[in-house]
Amino acid sequence: MNDATTLTLYLGAIGLLAIGIGGLVLARHLFRVVMALAIAEAGANLLLVLTGFRWDAVAPILTGADRAPMVDPVPQALVLTAIVIGVGVQALALALAIRLRQAYGTLDLRLIRARMAAEIDGAAGLAPAGSRDRPAGERPLPPPQPAALPGETRP
Numbered sequence: 001m002n003d004a005t006t007l008t009l010y011l012g013a014i015g016l017l018a019i020g021i022g023g024l025v026l027a028r029h030l031f032r033v034v035m036a037l038a039i040a041e042a043g044a045n046l047l048l049v050l051t052g053f054r055w056d057a058v059a060p061i062l063t064g065a066d067r068a069p070m071v072d073p074v075p076q077a078l079v080l081t082a083i084v085i086g087v088g089v090q091a092l093a094l095a096l097a098i099r100l101r102q103a104y105g106t107l108d109l110r111l112i113r114a115r116m117a118a119e120i121d122g123a124a125g126l127a128p129a130g131s132r133d134r135p136a137g138e139r140p141l142p143p144p145q146p147a148a149l150p151g152e153t154r155p
Helices: 004-024 030-052 073-104 107-123
Strands: none
Touching: 004 030, 004 073, 030 107, 073 107
């Protein structure tokens, strides 16, 4: 194969990683986060396989007097291990998502976070936290007073 094919495969692997990381950062729905994790994992696995692959090489099996260059088997073993671990992580993440759906009735991360905070505050006997963006003072706020000039006294 040529360099264009290699470049295309590398760009595909990096693209999958970027899409997965973007989904992890931007998604608010828990199932989408799990899917983004799977996409990022596929990109990382493809990138690992590509690092050890050689177009002119053969499988790493010794057959006798054959002295052809071989593909590096270490990245392949790492990817097989990563696939098994990834399936376990995805199964655990989906099981937790199902439990959160049963407990809170939604998979929206903002709603889950708010309901969890309300549960924790209620269990601790605390009042729910108010808005951090709310200005201090009474409502309606008094009109602003002009600044005093130098030498001027105000009552």
